[in-house]
Amino acid sequence: MGNQRFQDMFASWQEHAQAAYDVVLESRVHIHRNIRSYAFPLVATAEVLSKVYQDIKQALYLARETEFYCLQWIDIDSLTAKEKEWFVSWHWITAEMTNRKYTGLAISADGALQLQLNGTDHIQINTACTGFSLKPLWQRANACDDALEAVLPVAFHRKLGYITASPALLGTGLKINILLHLPGIVQQQRLRYLIPFITNEGFLLQRDVTPETHIFQLTNQVTLGVTEQDIMERIFKVVQRIVNEERQCRLQYIEENQAAFIDMGKRAYAILSYAYMLNRLECMRLWSQLRWAVASRYIALPLIACDQLFFAARDADIADVMTKNKCTSIEINRAAFVQKALEKYKV
Numbered sequence: 001m002g003n004q005r006f007q008d009m010f011a012s013w014q015e016h017a018q019a020a021y022d023v024v025l026e027s028r029v030h031i032h033r034n035i036r037s038y039a040f041p042l043v044a045t046a047e048v049l050s051k052v053y054q055d056i057k058q059a060l061y062l063a064r065e066t067e068f069y070c071l072q073w074i075d076i077d078s079l080t081a082k083e084k085e086w087f088v089s090w091h092w093i094t095a096e097m098t099n100r101k102y103t104g105l106a107i108s109a110d111g112a113l114q115l116q117l118n119g120t121d122h123i124q125i126n127t128a129c130t131g132f133s134l135k136p137l138w139q140r141a142n143a144c145d146d147a148l149e150a151v152l153p154v155a156f157h158r159k160l161g162y163i164t165a166s167p168a169l170l171g172t173g174l175k176i177n178i179l180l181h182l183p184g185i186v187q188q189q190r191l192r193y194l195i196p197f198i199t200n201e202g203f204l205l206q207r208d209v210t211p212e213t214h215i216f217q218l219t220n221q222v223t224l225g226v227t228e229q230d231i232m233e234r235i236f237k238v239v240q241r242i243v244n245e246e247r248q249c250r251l252q253y254i255e256e257n258q259a260a261f262i263d264m265g266k267r268a269y270a271i272l273s274y275a276y277m278l279n280r281l282e283c284m285r286l287w288s289q290l291r292w293a294v295a296s297r298y299i300a301l302p303l304i305a306c307d308q309l310f311f312a313a314r315d316a317d318i319a320d321v322m323t324k325n326k327c328t329s330i331e332i333n334r335a336a337f338v339q340k341a342l343e344k345y346k347v
């Protein structure tokens with residue numbers, strides 16, 4: 001099984017950018033569920049894991065949800081070490097799933113819907129999109145959840161809500177991750193004014209990847225004693241505040257440093273287009289600078305072209321490219337990968 005098909009899946013749903021894409025890179029919804037009377041995957045025996053795996057697989061065929069019939073089934077144990085590394089790098093499976101038997105992944109044709117089997121919990125329903133468009137994501141994930149609950153005895157307590165392996169998910173079992181690009185807020189040192197507001201609303205904002213990329217992840221911290229609707233309403237409020245603040249900070253910074261800003265963006269584009277070698281950190285730093293310039297319309301590239309360069313920052317993807325090339329240097333292959341991705345978007 002090659003990785004190209006799954007890269008194409010990613011590209012398929014990534015091409016459809018949603019609202020606030022200049023600031024919000026990606027939105028993900030995760031629903032965690034467990035089957036009643038079975039031990040959690042991390043402590044279950046191989047016999048229990050096998051029974052859970054078969055029960056869930058049978059339930060998906062019985063569920064009245066037509067989308068389930070189009071899912072591709074993948075037995076994690078059948079993957080190669082490189083394929084496992086690639087799946088983990090894209091958060092389609094967890095690292096723990098690669099070390100246990102009877103773990104699986106069911107994935108839609110567009111790659112935007114994934115069902116993890118015997119990961120942290122017995123079932124984890126994931127949906128994803130570029131930009132900020134939570135409503136359709138939630139509707140798709142919730143439809144799958146309803147269909148499964150109609151045919152599976154899901155672990156639920158009338159006072160505590162859904163029972164999950166992690167106490168932090170007890171209640172709704174709903175985790176939302178929003179990936180944000182915030183160079184303006186960082187440069188204008190406005191982050192410290194936003195954190196108290198974000199925390200008070202029940203969310204956590206933390207850096208993702210490295211400081212030079214200005215990428216942050218927003219996640220909900222409260223799942224017990226609230227409803228899914230509460231979480232959705234609050235995250236809309238928080239994301240809108242962050243997006244507005246980031247856009248204002250970008251405008252202010254560019255007005256005060258226009259020449260330096262344009263130079264930064266064009267230098268980043270030039271290096272990414274012509275460098276012979278690129279290490280991961282340098283690639284991500286230049287990507288962040290280029291994306292900021294593109295989002296501000298100082299470089300004529302589509303934003304989606306910038307974000308496809310995410311592949312180049314991940315060693316698992318470059319390792320897959322290296323198997324097809326004679327060169328064994330990951331830095332050289334990364335640079336060649338970036339240049340190929342940018343070739344059709346000449347400025």
